[in-house]
Amino acid sequence: MAFCQSCGSPLQPGEKFCQNCGAKVEAAPAAPIAAAPAASAVPPRPAPPDPYAGRPAAPQEAPAPPQTPAPPASAEEEDIKKNKGMAVLAYLGFLVLIPLFACKASPFARFHTGQGLLLMFAALIIGVAQRILATLLFGSHLWPILNFVFSILMIL
Numbered sequence: 001m002a003f004c005q006s007c008g009s010p011l012q013p014g015e016k017f018c019q020n021c022g023a024k025v026e027a028a029p030a031a032p033i034a035a036a037p038a039a040s041a042v043p044p045r046p047a048p049p050d051p052y053a054g055r056p057a058a059p060q061e062a063p064a065p066p067q068t069p070a071p072p073a074s075a076e077e078e079d080i081k082k083n084k085g086m087a088v089l090a091y092l093g094f095l096v097l098i099p100l101f102a103c104k105a106s107p108f109a110r111f112h113t114g115q116g117l118l119l120m121f122a123a124l125i126i127g128v129a130q131r132i133l134a135t136l137l138f139g140s141h142l143w144p145i146l147n148f149v150f151s152i153l154m155i156l
């Protein structure tokens, strides 16, 4: 039994045209229909494995590991540890003279000695200025009271 090549409906032997769709019947309908599509259906060959698959696109130089050089225990830190007490002394009024002469070699102690001296100097200036002001305003009889107040201020 032959079939129409256009619509697939069965053809009567000797028919020139398909009764279903009207397509012209070819002269060689005897070829087995089932064999043709099977032969043409070639399974697609798997693509050859990509030799570059799985590899990084380009062997570019890896980024250098972040170099964070650990800061060595600097002489400065050592200095601070050793002279902390001296730095405190620098702010205790006239005790600033101790680090001033004892730690001349230490930049850390020298810094705070300078700060302490500056504070002391400022306090001295303010004290003198206030004494002068008080003398001008109230006379010298208020000095003992003012001395008491200033001594408290100096401790603070």
Ligand SMILES: [Zn+2]
Binding pocket: 004, 005, 006, 007, 008, 009, 018, 019, 020, 021, 022, 023
């Ligand atoms: Zn047909």
